[in-house]
Amino acid sequence: MPLFNEEHLQRLSQTFNRWKDTTLRKTLERRPERLKKFMTTSSRPVSRLYTPLDIADFDYEQQxxxxxxxxxxxxxxxxxxxxxxxxxxxxxxxxxxxxxxxxxxxxxxxxxxxxxxxxxxxxxxxxxxxxxxxxxxxxxxxxxxxxxxxxxxxxxxxxxxxxxxxxxxxxxxxxxxxxxxxxxxxxxxxxxxxxxxxxxxxxxxxxxxxxxxxxxxxxxxxxxxxxxxxxxxxxxxxxxxxxxxxxxxxxxxxxxxxxxxxxxxxxxxxxxxxxxxxxxxxxxxxxxxxxxxxxxxxxxxxxxxxxxxxxxxxxxxxxxxxxxxxxxxxxxxxxxxxxxxxxxxxxxxxxxxxxxxxxxxxxxxxxxxxxxxxxxxxxxxxxxxxxxxxxxxxxxxxxxxxxxxxxxxxxxxxxxxxxxxxxxxxxxxxxxxxxxxxxxxxxxxxxxxxxxxxxxxxxxxNRERIIVGVNEYVAEEPIEIPILEMDPQGYERQVARLNRVRAERDNGAVEKALRELEDAARGDENLMYPIIEAVKVYATLGEMMGVLRKVFGEYHEPVFF
Amino acid sequence: MDRKVRVLVAKPGLDGHDRGAKVIARALRDAGYEVIYTGIRQTPEMIAEAALQEDVDVVGLSILSGAHMALVPRVLDELKKRGLDDVVVLVGGIIPDEDVPALLDMGVAGVFGPGTLTSEIVETIEKALGRELA
CATH class of the missing domain: 3.20.20.240 (Methylmalonyl-CoA mutase)
Structure with a gap:
């Protein structure tokens, strides 16, 4: 059931038109609006005023x-x-x-x-x-x-x-x-x-x-x-x-x-x-x-x-x-x-x-x-x-x-x-x-x-859109923002751990798990189960993805701009 | 100069965020340049090879992953190896201020972050190629 009834909308439409021809017109004559068109960030046009007339068939329960x-x-x-x-x-x-x-x-x-x-x-x-x-x-x-x-x-x-x-x-x-x-x-x-x-x-x-x-x-x-x-x-x-x-x-x-x-x-x-x-x-x-x-x-x-x-x-x-x-x-x-x-x-x-x-x-x-x-x-x-x-x-x-x-x-x-x-x-x-x-x-x-x-x-x-500090209110001031410092030894530490994992795990078990993952990938069983098995024996991300890359191939997208 | 300025826009490394690269490529084309866009996931070797094959005057690198300090010198090296020392190299992306002087020292002609107007990039290219702006 529409929220606004026909009669009410008609009256409102008359009021709206009267306002447009009197109050609004006078204002616009005295002072035009700031912009020729108003739009959202997505370039969607925005009207000056919204009233029930814009959502005339609005049905609360439906909408x-x-x-x-x-x-x-x-x-x-x-x-x-x-x-x-x-x-x-x-x-x-x-x-x-x-x-x-x-x-x-x-x-x-x-x-x-x-x-x-x-x-x-x-x-x-x-x-x-x-x-x-x-x-x-x-x-x-x-x-x-x-x-x-x-x-x-x-x-x-x-x-x-x-x-x-x-x-x-x-x-x-x-x-x-x-x-x-x-x-x-x-x-x-x-x-x-x-x-x-x-x-x-x-x-x-x-x-x-x-x-x-x-x-x-x-x-x-x-x-x-x-x-x-x-x-x-x-x-x-x-x-x-x-x-x-x-x-x-x-x-x-x-x-x-x-x-x-x-x-x-x-x-x-x-x-x-x-x-x-x-x-x-x-x-x-x-x-x-x-x-x-x-x-x-x-x-x-x-x-x-x-x-x-x-x-x-x-x-x-x-x-x-x-x-x-x-x-x-x-x-x-x-x-x-x-x-x-x-x-x-x-x-x-x-x-x-x-x-x-x-x-x-x-x-x-x-x-x-x-x-x-x-x-x-x-x-x-x-x-x-x-x-x-x-x-x-x-x-x-x-x-x-x-x-x-x-x-x-x-x-x-x-x-x-x-x-x-x-x-x-x-x-x-x-x-x-x-x-x-x-x-x-x-x-x-x-x-x-x-x-x-x-x-x-x-x-x-073109300055149709103002971004503060970019194309308006620009200030040439040095940026003073503390930058996050990362552990300079992080990479070495990560690679050392990776090498330790590869050396200390049961490599026979890893090979078996990867073979099973490959077989599963070639078939149609759910891959989560063989992946979990491979994870448990410390197969690495690169090894598992390598198996899947081999079976599935890699995608190249069409390039254009 | 009769020949149109040729620009290679490239994305080195793994970063797939290509919005900026594509916007710049198109803006430079609209500014009257011949633009070649490599697409994503290019190695430094692939980029230098494309620069050579396409006989470009400018290489624009777009990197948002933070790997610029590792990738830019490698691209510059690969360009040098191919005798492309005079190619103008520009870098755009998420580049902390403190890295900018080092990149310029390596021979990069300009570094551009978010909020760059495309006209600033055109200006830098024209200046680096020793051309007067009309």
């Missing part, structure tokens, strides 16, 4: 419903942050496992409530620290984990059965997850109680971040193997974190981020259904990860639209019956690409605004970026300020006191509807192309992103 109920527009919990605050989860990792272990313990002492592991480039690409391809990359943008020995040190003194851990790992996700499971079992925990998330979203790697290794098909098989394994063995683990974050960082607009992420989500659902899994068994463990960029209202609307689209698709298209399958639970991170190297302290303010949008958008967990990330890895002080930003929003701003406080804003509801329509348009385009994988192979997504990224940069270059 919003109640929090904790279908279609979850207002949030996945009925009390939202009154019941429990979002998880403050700072992504961290650098250097050796020892150094990152110290940072984790520091963050937990500072009141952080969940861990989030960043791995270094060689680990993300499935290379051991001493591989020739890994030169210069050790520990730079995450922690190096080459074998179970590193994972054991990374979580030394941290009760793995009590914390929840998110791991940003994609191509080698199955192997790193297996290392986590085995390390937790060695601490004495049953794998069934472990809580956490593996990112495990390979499609967005092909689309945006480019940390793919294998071609799309075997990559999807590995994802589906982990989904199947998790469904049977790890009831509290999120088997995929379907990520828009990287798609946005690569240049997407809010609508593209929303649409491409959900399209990836549908592709994973379809792959798991094809494997014969029951939708209500696996879908509740799919989680999401969205970016939160500068444009306050558009970002809030994006989260709300995402929940509504997912819920409708899961229920109506895929026939899920468990309400947990309909729920889009998400992590959010403030936008790294929005941070500036110039006047880096200003980034504290950007992050605060973005974080506020994520909270008003109803996120389940949040990472706030540090002010120095456009320059280097974050220092401890910068990370602490970023975490404090969340704590101030949670405890001082008052926004956590009520559920979805911006619902009913004509502007926010209109934006939510528009984003949903945009996403539906993209879904139709992707379907017409033959699906997500076809879109990747033909460069559709990459072209869409490159186009948006270029437009954004040109808007800045």
């Amino acid at each position: 919003l419903g109640m929090p904790g109920e279908f279609p979850f527009t207002r949030g996945v919990h009925s009390t939202m942050y009154r019941g429990r605050l979002w998880t403050m989860r700072m992504f961290a990792g650098f250097g050796t496992a020892e150094e990152t272990n110290q940072r984790f313990k520091y963050l937990l002492e500072q009141g952080q409530t969940g861990l989030s592991v960043a791995f270094d480039m060689p680990t993300l690409y499935g290379y051991d620290t001493d591989a020739p391809e890994a030169v210069g990359e050790f520990g730079k943008c995450g922690v190096a984990v080459s074998s179970l020995a590193d994972m054991e040190i990374l979580f030394d003194g941290i009760p793995m059965g009590e914390v929840s851990t998110s791991m940003t790992i994609n191509s080698p996700a199955a192997i790193i997850w297996a290392m986590y499971i085995v390390a937790a079992e060695k601490q004495g925990y049953d794998r069934r109680i472990l809580r956490g998330t593996i990112q495990n979203d390979i499609l967005k790697e092909f689309i945006a971040q480019k940390e793919f290794i294998f071609p799309p098909e075997p990559s999807m098989r590995l994802v589906t193997d982990t989904v199947e394994f998790g469904t049977h063995e790890m009831p509290y683990w999120n088997t995929i974190s379907i990520s828009g974050y990287h798609i946005r960082e690569a240049g997407a607009t809010a609508a593209q981020e929303l649409a491409f992420t959900l399209a990836d989500g549908f592709a994973y659902v379809e792959a798991a259904l094809e494997r014969g899994l029951d939708i209500d068994a696996f879908a509740p463990r799919f989680s999401f990860f969205f970016n939160v960029h500068n444009d306050f209202f558009e970002e809030i609307a994006k989260f709300r639209a995402a929940r509504r689209i997912w819920a409708r698709a899961m229920k109506e298209k895929y026939g899920a019956q468990n309400p947990r399958s309909w729920m889009l639970r998400t992590h959010a991170q403030t936008s790294g690409a929005s941070l500036t190297a110039q006047q880096p302290e200003n980034n504290i303010v950007r992050v605060a605004i973005q974080a506020l949008a994520a909270v008003l958008g109803g996120t389940q967990s949040l990472h706030t970026n540090s002010m120095d990330e456009a320059l280097a890895l974050p220092s401890e002080k910068a990370v602490t300020i970023a975490l404090r930003t969340q704590q101030i929003i949670a405890h001082e701003s008052g926004v956590a006191n009520t559920v979805d406080p911006l619902a009913g804003s004509y502007f926010v509801e209109k934006l939510t509807d528009e984003l949903e329509e945009d996403a539906n348009r993209y879904f139709r385009q992707i379907e017409a192309l033959g699906g997500v994988i076809r879109g990747i192979e033909t460069g559709y997504f990459q072209r869409e992103l490159a186009e948006s990224a270029y437009r954004y940069q040109m808007e800045i270059d």
Whole structure:
């Protein structure tokens, strides 16, 4: 039932026109507006004023419903942050496992409530620290984990059965997850109680971040193997974190981020259904990860639209019956690409605004970026300020006191509807192309992103878009930001440990485990089981990935700009 | 100079974050240069070889992973080995301020971080090639 009745809308329309011809006209004659066109960060046009006329057929129950109920527009919990605050989860990792272990313990002492592991480039690409391809990359943008020995040190003194851990790992996700499971079992925990998330979203790697290794098909098989394994063995683990974050960082607009992420989500659902899994068994463990960029209202609307689209698709298209399958639970991170190297302290303010949008958008967990990330890895002080930003929003701003406080804003509801329509348009385009994988192979997504990224940069270059400290309010002042110092002996220490592992393990057992992994990869059994066996005997990441590289081959993307 | 300035935009190392590289490649093309983009995961040898084959005047390296201090000298070495000493080398990415002087000392003509306007890069190229801006 529409919220606004016909008669009321007609009267309002008359009032609106009268206002336009009188009050507004006079104002515009006296003082034209600052800009010819107003637009969001995603170049979406924004009107001067929003009224019920913009959402004339608004149906509260259809479009919003109640929090904790279908279609979850207002949030996945009925009390939202009154019941429990979002998880403050700072992504961290650098250097050796020892150094990152110290940072984790520091963050937990500072009141952080969940861990989030960043791995270094060689680990993300499935290379051991001493591989020739890994030169210069050790520990730079995450922690190096080459074998179970590193994972054991990374979580030394941290009760793995009590914390929840998110791991940003994609191509080698199955192997790193297996290392986590085995390390937790060695601490004495049953794998069934472990809580956490593996990112495990390979499609967005092909689309945006480019940390793919294998071609799309075997990559999807590995994802589906982990989904199947998790469904049977790890009831509290999120088997995929379907990520828009990287798609946005690569240049997407809010609508593209929303649409491409959900399209990836549908592709994973379809792959798991094809494997014969029951939708209500696996879908509740799919989680999401969205970016939160500068444009306050558009970002809030994006989260709300995402929940509504997912819920409708899961229920109506895929026939899920468990309400947990309909729920889009998400992590959010403030936008790294929005941070500036110039006047880096200003980034504290950007992050605060973005974080506020994520909270008003109803996120389940949040990472706030540090002010120095456009320059280097974050220092401890910068990370602490970023975490404090969340704590101030949670405890001082008052926004956590009520559920979805911006619902009913004509502007926010209109934006939510528009984003949903945009996403539906993209879904139709992707379907017409033959699906997500076809879109990747033909460069559709990459072209869409490159186009948006270029437009954004040109808007800045032409000063149609003002970025404080970059193209306006520029100050020539030296940057005084303390830079994180890493252990200069870290690399040697890591390689020494790796060599010790290779020397001291039972190499016959490793060879056997790797042979079994290879046989399994050539067949169609679930690879999680042979991977766990290989991890237990300390086969290295590079060895296991080497086997899979041999069987699956490596993917090369079409190059263009 | 009749011939268009030729620029190779390359991503050395494992880092796959190619947004900046692609934006710069396109902006330089729009500025009137001939631009070749290598794609991701290029070794220093591959980049120098491409610079030689494509007979470029400028090599732009994009590195966001923090591996610049290891990768840039290797690219410079490989260029030298091929007699490409006079090629203008630019570096862009997440580069801490304290590393900039060292990169310039090695012979890099310009270092650009986030928030760089594409016109600044064009200016640096023109200056390094000894051309007057129109």
